[in-house]
Amino acid sequence: MNTTNNFIGNPYIFGSPIRNKHQLYGREETIRKIDNNFINNKKITLLHVQRRIGKTSLIDCLPQFITEDQGFKFVDFSLQGYEYKPIEKILNDLADRIAEVIGILPNEVRELANHSETFFIEGFLPKIINEYLPGKRLVLLLDEFDILGKDEKMPAGKNLFNRLEKGVEQEENLFAILVFGRPVKDMTYLKEFLKKQTPIEVGLLNRKDTEKLIVQPAKKILKYEQAAIDAIWQLSAGHPSLTQLICRNIFAYCRGEEIKQVISRHIELILEQTMQEGIYVFEGFLQPLNDSEKLFFRAVAEAQKIGIDPLNIIKPTGEVTRLALNEAGERLVEYGFLERKGTGYKVKVELVRLWLVENYPLSDEERLQQNGNNNSREPNQIAKVLSLFVVSLTLVTFGIYSFSLILNSSNSRASRSECSRLLEEINVALGDAKERSRVIEKVRNELSRKEESLDLQCPYNYELDRKYNELLYRYGWNQINIGEYDKAIKPLCEITEEYKKFSDVEKILSRWISTDGIWNREKIIEALIDQNQSGDDCLAYSFKSERKKNQLYEEQEKLSKQKNQQRNESFYQQAQEHIKSFEFEKAVEAYCEISEDYEQFPDIQTQLQGWLSGASNLYDDEIEKVREKLTQLKNNCPVSPLK
Incomplete structure (x- = not known):
């Protein structure tokens, strides 16, 4: 391995998308299937891509395989964050993305997408294809399509799919690739479509492609023994991101040790680091x-x-x-x-x-007790059990006595042996994730940092407070890593100001309560309020600061309004769909779910009044059904003109 100043960069990619098609291994079959759909004039392609499997890399590299020289122009657009947006907003932002990819468009062309959904499909897209992409096919590559909902409760997905299906039928050179993170069969609105077309599944790599991913990037620098390749395959099973991470750590290790041949032992040496660094995956x-x-x-x-x-x-x-x-x-x-x-x-x-x-081992509460057959015990086994019971009883008694000393340390300091035992438990828990919850609960129940720190109770330079803070921090991140943000609040709130990462904790909590991207933000805010009202202030986000207290309640109110707005928008969209299907009774039911603070509330009242007065194009029997439904729901319909 070269150890001169010519530092060798790590050829394996982890933590960022692959941008170069030559570094994307094992997706040739997926690309061939997509290309075949284009050749066979299948206008809409469905991709189901497993999570953390390299979706962004595939999306970024796809236009490099099916190129503009071959007559295709790709426009990628992610629907992340659009789950409660009206269809008009989605199409408007998609039009902006198309304009960005195509280049500068005259205002009058761009504005064609602003008038209505119909204008987007029948006016904007045909003009783009015919005038700005002559002889080319426009491919809309829409990521996170399942975000828009899978059924009638969240109709945005169905609405957009129907528009696209209509658009590709009308426009010969328009194609769409829809990318789903959940199984496509979950999308009930695709039931009929799936009868005639099978989605393309993107999952783990096969053995042959995994070997290429292992060997090819570093082939001029490292040689892998077959046993090493086998070991990597056994661990990663062809998961591209994890294969890259394993190999990246192997490469870094071998570079540092000046090793040129990888053996299976090297995989063992980097395994722990790989598991720590792969948390996001x-x-x-x-x-x-x-x-x-x-x-x-x-x-x-x-x-x-x-x-x-x-x-x-x-x-x-x-x-x-x-x-x-x-x-x-x-x-x-x-x-x-x-x-x-x-x-x-x-x-x-x-x-x-x-x-x-x-x-995340199973807890005692989650685990069934495994009962053996007591009659099958031999005498020496029973003796062993009794011996263990006596020893355990002695240890428990001694432990209770020891911790009682620590608990009462405001009057008397704990002995060195007692503090050493506490230090040992914390050290074990720092390295063993499954011990963290138990040790933290033990300290909470049997010790107290309210009056005196652990270091004052154990004045032997053991740095117990620093280590306990680190334990709380790591346990908090354990909860974060499984998406349990609200459960991370209590341990993070116990961390004291002396801890070197205290400012990081403050920033984390502030970011969580004000960032829309945190999916369970409401739970986080409630947990912070509960923590501060419990008598144990959240040290990193304390109500002793009026500014923080007010900010938290403001965010809670803002979130409540935002959720209500999203709810209203969803019912409004449902009503529009029912109207288009001439299902006016169902439209009334949806309208009646909308609250008075919705911006279009007056317009809905005017529309309903028009239906009842005959000023619309409704037939007499339809008007009567609307009246009956409004009468039926009058006490539970804020928007009703009959009130």
């Missing part, structure tokens, strides 16, 4: 799951290790029933996280399984 496996799916996923990870049915080690509850757990298994197979193995399940990616077992 690992958490992506948990984020889309509900409680029963998360529990079953974690149970499979543990059960797989000992070779038993996961349902034999987890305890169903009122909230998570056995039926829900059975359904969770099937759902995780659909997500591509599990695969069938005989009558049971297996986590597809071994590295993910190891991470789950290390970071």
Whole structure:
């Protein structure tokens, strides 16, 4: 390995999308299928891409495989953040993106998209294709399409799909690729479409392509023994991001040690670092799951290790029933996280399984007690049990005595041995994620930092406060990494000002309550309010600061208004769809769900009044049905003109 000043850059890419098609391995078959759809004039292509599998890389590189020289012009547009936006807003922003990609457009051309949905499809797009892309085909590459909803409760997805389907029928040179993160069959509005066309699945790489990804990037610098390649394959199972991460750490290790040949032992040496650095990918496996799916996923990870049915080690509850757990298994197979193995399940990616077992083992509350057969015990086994019981009782008694000393340390300092034992427990928990919750609860219940710090109670230069703060910080991030932001509040709020990352905690909390992108922001705000009202101030976001207190309540009110606006917008869009289908009674039901603070509330009242007065184009029987529905809902319909 070259150790001169000519530093060798790491050729493996992790943490950022791949921008060069020559660095994208194993997606040739996916691209071939897309190209075949174009050749066969299939105007809409559906892509189901598993989470954290390299979706952005594929989207960025696709136009490099199917190029403008071949007659295609791609316009990419992400629908992230548009779940509650009206269809007009989505089409308007899409028009801006098209204009940005095409180049400068005259205002009168761009404004064609502003008038209505119809003008976008029938006016704006044809003009772009015919005048600005002559002889080319425009491909709208729409990412995160499933964000717009899967059924009638959130109709934006259905609405946009219907517009696109109509548009590609009318315009010969218009195509669309819709990218979904959830199984496409979940989108009920696609039921008829799926009868005639199968979505393209983008998942794990096969063995051959994984070997290329391992070997090719560093082929002039490193040589991999077959055993090393086998070990990487066993861990990553062809997951491109995790394969890149493993190889990136191997390369860095070998570069530092001046090693030119990779052996299987090297994979063992970088495994722990890989699991720490891959948190963003690992958490992506948990984020889309509900409680029963998360529990079953974690149970499979543990059960797989000992070779038993996961349902034999987890305890169903009122909230998570056995039926829900059975359904969770099937759902995780659909997500591509599990695969069938005989009558049971297996986590597809071994590295993910190891991470789950290390970071999120089943708790005692979640785990079924494994009862053995007492009659089968031999005398020496019984003796061992009794001996262990006596030893345990002695230790427990001594432990209670020790912690009582620490608890009363305001009057007497704890001994060095007692503090050493506490230090040892904290040190173990810092390195072992499954111990963190237990040790934190132990300190909370048996010690107190309200009157005296741990360092004052144990004045032996053990830096207990610093280490306990670090423990709280790491445990908080454990919760964040599985998307449980609200549960991270309590440990983060206990961190004291002396901690070196205290300012980071302050920034994190401030960002969470004011950033729209945090999906459970409402829970975070409620948790912060509860923490400050409990008598234990959140030190990093304390109500002792009137400014922070007011800001938190303002954000809570703003969020409430925002949710109400989104709710109103959703019902308004539903009403418009019913009107287009001449379902005026259903339109009335949707309108009656809208609150008075909605900006179009007066216009809706005027419209309903017009329907009742005969000033619209409704037939007499339709008017009568509208009147009956309004009469029926009068007390529960703020917008009713009959009130």
